[in-house]
Amino acid sequence: MKKIALTSLLLMSALSGAAHADTVYVNGTLHTLSKSDFVQSGNNYTAYIDVVGDNGQQLIFDIDAVVGGNGYQQITYQKICLQMGRWGCVEPDIREIISEDFRYVVELDVSCSGIAIGSDLDNKNEQVDGRVANKYREVKLLTQNTLVTGGNCQQLKVAVNGLELSSISNISLDVLIAETF
């Protein structure tokens, strides 16, 4: 049984060609992923982790992350005229319009071989007055589920999506798959 799981796993990894962070064993040991374990696409980060030991038993998934990065504040520029002359504007200027909306929204989405495990969304949005000097924010994202995948959970996909922010600077993600009693 174990051998079959292992060979199919090798096949999977050979076929998919995706970046593999590591292998997680279904026995309650923990895996910690950092930003460098993820593949970046814009502000979306994805990691694939092989799962060994799903024999159809009930599994507990606990995937938690702390995601830090810089929030987003829109600043637009508008051409204005300070003084109009006979032939048009004699004193043009540029006005800065700073949005009162500061946004930092991150989503964590976890699935295993196409089976949805869980997702979480959190934000550090703020109504602000003026330009935000320190844009660094952190959110905690927690997913947790207990389910039977029928032995089909072979590859865990963990996606950290920066929905409304300028950049993600650090990810600290714990993956734990355990068996129930």
Place this chain on the structure above:
Amino acid sequence: MKIINIAISWLFLPLFAFANGANSELLQPQTGCPCYLSKNAGAEARLASVGLTPVGPDYPGGPIDIIDPREQIIPIEPIDPCLPYPVVAPEPVLAAIDVNAEPIYIGGVMYKLTKADFIPVYRVDYIYRPCSIPQPVWVLTGYKTTIPVDGDYGQELHFEISGRSDGTEMALQASCGDFSASDSGSKYFISKTMSTNQSCQSMKLTFTFDGDSGLPQPVSADNKLSSAGPALIELNVIIAESF
């Protein structure tokens, strides 16, 4: 807001009690009632000075300097002539709580704790109102629980605690022997790998109210304890061995 309303209504009670016997311009402070009432004929009685000392000058017992509101029981006789008061705050009677006594086994078993697994922690506080003995109230300050831990042989352990409370911001403190960690907010995430030198025998989890939102209101000490605080607490605790 409610408390203020009640406090204001109390202010006017003694006025009726002293309205008849007063001749002087300024009423002398009454026993146990540190209020000075100025009385002008026809004019509205006015509260000139309000002291908040809970013990009057004719207190029959020995001298009491300061009453510590944090003390559980204050031995004050009902000395206010107009306001007989129960002053000894009874201990909060906690309903028998079925706290999860099952130990945490090290090795990747997840323990799911809910609000029912936590014991509410109360503090006895006093509402100070002019002209009356402080009223004892119970204030919910947080929750706590202790779970035995089995299997710490000195190996490297990974503590993974995650969960949330419904909208109420609290500070979570987790400790087990040498292990100690904390987190706060309405979402909690603790992840720490360490060896505790076999000192982790019981996991202590304590929540204390931290934020401004969703704080429980004080309940009168003679009321039954109502369920206050966050509607939901979910906490998952895993102690795993690391490779």
